[in-house]
Amino acid sequence: xxxSAAPLDHVRPGVDRSxxxxxxxxxxxxDDPQLAVLLSTAEDFLSGGKRLRPAFCYWGxxxxxxxxxxxxxxxxxxxxxxxxxxxxxxxxxxASDVRRGMPSAHRRFERVHAESGWHGSxxxxxxxxxxxxxxxxxxxxxxxxxxxxxxxxxLAVAQPVHDHMLTELMCGxxxxxxxxxxxxxxxxxxxRVALYKSGKYTVEQPLRLGLVLAARGRPAWIDRLCExxxxxxxxxxxxxxxxxxxxxxxAETGKPAGDDLREGKRTMLxxxxxxxxxxxxxxxxxxxxxxxxxxxxxxxxxxxxxEDTGALAxxxxxxxxxxxDALHTLDxxxxxxxxxxxxxxxxxxxxxxxx
Amino acid sequence: xxxSAAPLDHVRPGVDRSxxxxxxxxxxxxDDPQLAVLLSTAEDFLSGGKRLRPAFCYWGxxxxxxxxxxxxxxxxxxxxxxxxxxxxxxxxxxASDVRRGMPSAHRRFERVHAESGWHGSxxxxxxxxxxxxxxxxxxxxxxxxxxxxxxxxxLAVAQPVHDHMLTELMCGxxxxxxxxxxxxxxxxxxxRVALYKSGKYTVEQPLRLGLVLAARGRPAWIDRLCExxxxxxxxxxxxxxxxxxxxxxxAETGKPAGDDLREGKRTMLxxxxxxxxxxxxxxxxxxxxxxxxxxxxxxxxxxxxxEDTGALAxxxxxxxxxxxDALHTLDxxxxxxxxxxxxxxxxxxxxxxxx
Numbered sequence: 014x015x016x017s018a019a020p021l022d023h024v025r026p027g028v029d030r031s032x033x034x035x036x037x038x039x040x041x042x043x044d045d046p047q048l049a050v051l052l053s054t055a056e057d058f059l060s061g062g063k064r065l066r067p068a069f070c071y072w073g074x075x076x077x078x079x080x081x082x083x084x085x086x087x088x089x090x091x092x093x094x095x096x097x098x099x100x101x102x103x104x105x106x107x108a109s110d111v112r113r114g115m116p117s118a119h120r121r122f123e124r125v126h127a128e129s130g131w132h133g134s135x136x137x138x139x140x141x142x143x144x145x146x147x148x149x150x151x152x153x154x155x156x157x158x159x160x161x162x163x164x165x166x167x168l169a170v171a172q173p174v175h176d177h178m179l180t181e182l183m184c185g186x187x188x189x190x191x192x193x194x195x196x197x198x199x200x201x202x203x204x205r206v207a208l209y210k211s212g213k214y215t216v217e218q219p220l221r222l223g224l225v226l227a228a229r230g231r232p233a234w235i236d237r238l239c240e241x242x243x244x245x246x247x248x249x250x251x252x253x254x255x256x257x258x259x260x261x262x263x264a265e266t267g268k269p270a271g272d273d274l275r276e277g278k279r280t281m282l283x284x285x286x287x288x289x290x291x292x293x294x295x296x297x298x299x300x301x302x303x304x305x306x307x308x309x310x311x312x313x314x315x316x317x318x319x320e321d322t323g324a325l326a327x328x329x330x331x332x333x334x335x336x337x338d339a340l341h342t343l344d345x346x347x348x349x350x351x352x353x354x355x356x357x358x359x360x361x362x363x364x365x366x367x368x
Numbered sequence: 369x370x371x372s373a374a375p376l377d378h379v380r381p382g383v384d385r386s387x388x389x390x391x392x393x394x395x396x397x398x399d400d401p402q403l404a405v406l407l408s409t410a411e412d413f414l415s416g417g418k419r420l421r422p423a424f425c426y427w428g429x430x431x432x433x434x435x436x437x438x439x440x441x442x443x444x445x446x447x448x449x450x451x452x453x454x455x456x457x458x459x460x461x462x463a464s465d466v467r468r469g470m471p472s473a474h475r476r477f478e479r480v481h482a483e484s485g486w487h488g489s490x491x492x493x494x495x496x497x498x499x500x501x502x503x504x505x506x507x508x509x510x511x512x513x514x515x516x517x518x519x520x521x522x523l524a525v526a527q528p529v530h531d532h533m534l535t536e537l538m539c540g541x542x543x544x545x546x547x548x549x550x551x552x553x554x555x556x557x558x559x560r561v562a563l564y565k566s567g568k569y570t571v572e573q574p575l576r577l578g579l580v581l582a583a584r585g586r587p588a589w590i591d592r593l594c595e596x597x598x599x600x601x602x603x604x605x606x607x608x609x610x611x612x613x614x615x616x617x618x619a620e621t622g623k624p625a626g627d628d629l630r631e632g633k634r635t636m637l638x639x640x641x642x643x644x645x646x647x648x649x650x651x652x653x654x655x656x657x658x659x660x661x662x663x664x665x666x667x668x669x670x671x672x673x674x675e676d677t678g679a680l681a682x683x684x685x686x687x688x689x690x691x692x693d694a695l696h697t698l699d700x701x702x703x704x705x706x707x708x709x710x711x712x713x714x715x716x717x718x719x720x721x722x723x
Binding site for chain 2: 048137141144151153155165169179188193194195277
């Protein structure tokens with residue numbers, strides 16, 4: 014199957030416009046020259062991205078019978094603000110220098126401090142401002158969701174899903190930090206992180222939000238579709254992300270090559286590699302994974318271990334299997350036919366090899 | 369006038385109970401042994417505090433004719449979660465070791481990491497978890513506010529005030545970091561930080577939320593009371609906090625002596641001191657303020673400068689003048705008499721010397 018960008022392209026203009034409308038509403042407060050940089054940096058971080066989360070929300074809404082509506086696009090677009098917040102905080106937590114090929118938020122503010130010759134630690138200033146900017150985007154995401162213009166009854170039904178998603182997201186990121194620190198690499202642990210850290214809030218919950226908003230309720234078929242299509246695609250998406258984090262082209266991932274290896278991420282790739290590793294291979298993983306000064310040769314060595322142990326092929330197999338199961342579930346769901354086609358294409362696009 | 373704790377004591381049991389009820393609702397997700405520590409640390413951070421923000425919200429509600437209602441206490445108590453979130457993030461941003469006489473959140477998780485002999489940097493782990501815990505409390509604060517049980521019409525009228533408060537809070541904290549970094553000490557700058565960083569979200573906005581919820585609207589007298597009583601008491605509260613940060617007893621502030629001086633906070637005390645300083649005194653401020661290794665002798669030297677330049681007396685005079693103006697406004701407001709008495713006592717309690 015060839016990935017089609019059509020269901021993303023369909024949503025993008027409305028999402029972009031919604032973000033502009035919301036930020037314009039905030040603009041008066043940021044006329045203050047000292048505050049302007051917060052808004053402009055937020056805008057910058059919101060200008061990129063595939064709009065995957067809004068797309069799952071939008072096509073969920075369409076699947077349950079919703080039509081073209083600006084309120085839904087506003088609500089869906091608010092998920093991009095949540096994502097921008099998570100990325101900015103993530104980069105602080107991982108001490109990452111680069112995001113989408115540009116300096117990460119904390120590094121940008123660190124540089125402003127250093128170039129201005131201000132007092133105190135430039136690094137601490139950069140991190141502090143990035144925490145606050147992430148907070149701002151987090152609270153704005155909630156505000157944008159609630160002021161989307163959707164009917165109060167629809168929002169009331171969806172709000173518990175939204176609340177749960179946020180709690181789950183913070184817990185998932187915590188589990189990610191914990192697994193990394195504990196350095197354990199079990200299949201279960203890796204799967205749990207893949208599911209909670211990213212899978213759920215990338216696919217399952219955005220999809221559920223759209224479905225519940227349109228259905229104004231939560232019939233059993235919605236949870237079945239979310240769990241058996243959304244969850245599977247969410248995990249497959251994260252597995253693909255893990256593979257890109259090790260083998261991806263920096264020009265495309267926007268991150269330096271092998272960044273996940275340098276950060277010591279405990280992904281399914283690593284768990285699979287360790288399960289099949291020879292003593293020498295296991296020793297290479299132990300000594301190189303998470304080494305802050307990991308060089309290109311070290312990255313290459315780890316890549317070889319991941320390929321030679323069959324871990325890469327195993328993860329590709331898992332992605333294919335999750336995708337097949339999800340598409341099968343999707344076929345059975347009592348949903349709108351245009352949305353069915355779009356959600357199938359979206360599933361493929363979210364989990365496909367990028368070339 | 370003697371400060372009376374009665375209006376705080378009246379609110380505390382209901383606020384404590386509301387926090388327990390809300391956290392109990394979150395508990396099922398945290399049965400997971402790996403996640404339990406997030407909830408227990410949140411509980412720990414929520415067990416202290418004077419409950420000042422809920423008290424201003426509650427007495428605002430009573431002032432506009434609201435009665436005893438569990439929904440209002442839930443909504444008011446949600447402000448304590450916001451405050452806990454801000455404190456946890458603040459301590460990360462300021463690299464503070466201590467909060468309320470106990471290790472700050474990031475130091476606690478740093479210690480867990482170090483004692484467990486985990487991989488990677490313990491400091492980075494501690495900061496990452498503290499950012500996430502602050503995020504969790506931030507989103508829970510919003511959830512608790514919305515699910516308080518108050519009528520939808522009341523919440524709908526108050527929600528824009530709530531949204532605005534959150535944006536203002538993040539901007540205020542940013543201005544605080546910026547002033548500290550730029551190292552400028554103007555009266556205007558210090559006043560702006562006092563107002564936005566803390567004053568508004570400690571007094572003016574909690575009070576406005578309570579008033580607007582009860583009035584189900586925002587008549588002109590509410591904004592007048594919030595601006596001419598709430599804002600004045602908010603600034604006076606922050607000026608008192610600044611004085612305690614320099615001269616306060618660590619047993620009472622829960623922070624090491626002179627912590628604000630070590631962090632280089634650009635408060636009104638400093639702005640006033642510099643405006644009247646001799647060359648030698650100004651040089652002492654320049655060389656000692658913000659020095660990470662500032663010792664007891666350095667703290668004493670800065671205290672002397674602040675006293676000898678008359679800055680301490682000037683700030684005490686400002687507090688008294690703000691308080692007098694606020695109480696005068698309060699006398700004129702068309703509000704419930706019990707609430708008027710309580711708000712007067714609360715104003716005194718929030719700005720009084722602690723002994």
